[in-house]
Amino acid sequence: MTETKNVILEAKNVVVEFDVRDRVLTAIRDVSLQLVEGEVLALVGESGSGKSVLTRAFTGMLESNGRVAQGSINYRGQELTELTKNEDWTSIRGSKIATIFQDPMTSLDPIVTIGKQITEVIIKHQGKSAKEAKEMAIDYMKKVGIPEAEKRFNEYPFQYSGGMRQRIVIAIALACRPDILICDEPTTALDVTIQAQIINLLKSLQKEYGFTTIFITHDLGVVASIADKVAVMYAGEIIEFGQVEEVFYDPRHPYTWSLLSSLPQLADANGQLFSIPGTPPSLYTKIPGDAFAMRSDYAMQIDFEEHPPIFSVTDTHWAKTWLLHPDAPKVEKPEVIRDLHEKIKTTLTH
Structure with a gap:
C-alpha cells in the first residue's frame, strides 16, 4: 500500500453487504485499493469472487438490497460512500466513472437508433449542440472501428453483430469522457477473434485518451497483454496485488x-x-x-x-x-x- 503518486480513487477497508432472505451476505470483505492515474488495473478471480460488486460500489450501482457497510471510497477528494440517492450519483456515474458491461445487448436500447444513443450522451455530458453531437458520434463510431459509420448511424442494435454492438458500447463510454473506465468482462460474450480485436481497441483508446482503467476478467491470459497492475480476488477480498509481471512470473x-x-x-x-x-x-x-x-x-x-x-x-x-x-x-x-x-x-x- 505504498503508492501515493496521482491516486485518483482510493478504497479503504471496504465491506459490502447484501440482505438475502433474512440473512446477511458479505460480498466484499475489508478491501483496500489504490487506483493510479493513467494505469490499467486488472481485477481477476473466479465468478463470484466480488470483482463486479466492488466496482459497482464505486458507481453507486449496487442492487437495492446491498450497501457499503463499512470503509471509505474516495474519488479525487470526494467521499463516494456519502452519496445515498440516485441523483447524487449523476455527476459521477458516466461522466467521471463509466462502465462497459459484458453483454452489449442489454447495454443498448433496442428501440433507439445507434446514433441517437451516442448523441444523447454527448449532449448530456459534453454540452454540445445536436449538430456537433452527430459529427462527434460519427467520429467516435469510426474510432471504435465501425465501417461506413455515416450510413450505419441510423441503424438499430439488432442490425449490428455482437462485436459491433460492443464497439458501440465502448463509443458511448468514450462519449462520456470518463476519468475512470470500468471494463466489466467486456469480451466474455464474444468469440475469440472478436475478443482479441476488442482488447486491442481498448488498448489503443486507453493510449490515446489516457483514462484510468479497471479491467475485470477471469481470463488471466487477457491480463498479461493489457494491465499494468493486477489485484487477485477470492471470496470477496484481494489476496494478492502487484505489477503484472510480478503476479504472473x-x-x-x-x-x-x-x-x-x-x-x-x-x-x-x-x-x-x-x-x-x-x-x-x-x-x-x-x-x-x-x-x-x-x-x-x-x-x-x-x-x-x-x-x-x-x-x-x-x-x-x-x-x-x-x-x-x-x-x-x-x-x-x-x-x-x-x-x-x-x-x-x-x-x-x-
Whole structure:
C-alpha cells in the first residue's frame, strides 16, 4: 500500500453487504485499493469472487438490497460512500466513472437508433449542440472501428453483430469522457477473434485518451497483454496485488498459482486443463483463517485458524498467505507454472 503518486480513487477497508432472505451476505470483505492515474488495473478471480460488486460500489450501482457497510471510497477528494440517492450519483456515474458491461445487448436500447444513443450522451455530458453531437458520434463510431459509420448511424442494435454492438458500447463510454473506465468482462460474450480485436481497441483508446482503467476478467491470459497492475480476488477480498509481471512470473498465493495453472496455454498433451478442486466458501458466515485453505494443497494448520495479514514481497507486490511468514516451510510453486514466461512465449510462436 505504498503508492501515493496521482491516486485518483482510493478504497479503504471496504465491506459490502447484501440482505438475502433474512440473512446477511458479505460480498466484499475489508478491501483496500489504490487506483493510479493513467494505469490499467486488472481485477481477476473466479465468478463470484466480488470483482463486479466492488466496482459497482464505486458507481453507486449496487442492487437495492446491498450497501457499503463499512470503509471509505474516495474519488479525487470526494467521499463516494456519502452519496445515498440516485441523483447524487449523476455527476459521477458516466461522466467521471463509466462502465462497459459484458453483454452489449442489454447495454443498448433496442428501440433507439445507434446514433441517437451516442448523441444523447454527448449532449448530456459534453454540452454540445445536436449538430456537433452527430459529427462527434460519427467520429467516435469510426474510432471504435465501425465501417461506413455515416450510413450505419441510423441503424438499430439488432442490425449490428455482437462485436459491433460492443464497439458501440465502448463509443458511448468514450462519449462520456470518463476519468475512470470500468471494463466489466467486456469480451466474455464474444468469440475469440472478436475478443482479441476488442482488447486491442481498448488498448489503443486507453493510449490515446489516457483514462484510468479497471479491467475485470477471469481470463488471466487477457491480463498479461493489457494491465499494468493486477489485484487477485477470492471470496470477496484481494489476496494478492502487484505489477503484472510480478503476479504472473512470481506469484505467491496458492490461489494465484491455481488460476495461472488453469491458463489454456498450459493444457497437457491430451488438451486437459487444470481445474481448481472444491468450491469457494459461503459468504454468509465469518471465514476463519485463509478462505482458500479448504481448496489448497499447501494449507497449513494456521490457514484454518487465523486470517493471514499482508506480507510484502517487494515495494509493489504483496500477498495474504501464511506461506510468506518467515517460519513457514519453504514450498515451490507448481511445476506447470514455473518458467511461465517461456511456456507462454512458446505457445504464441507455434
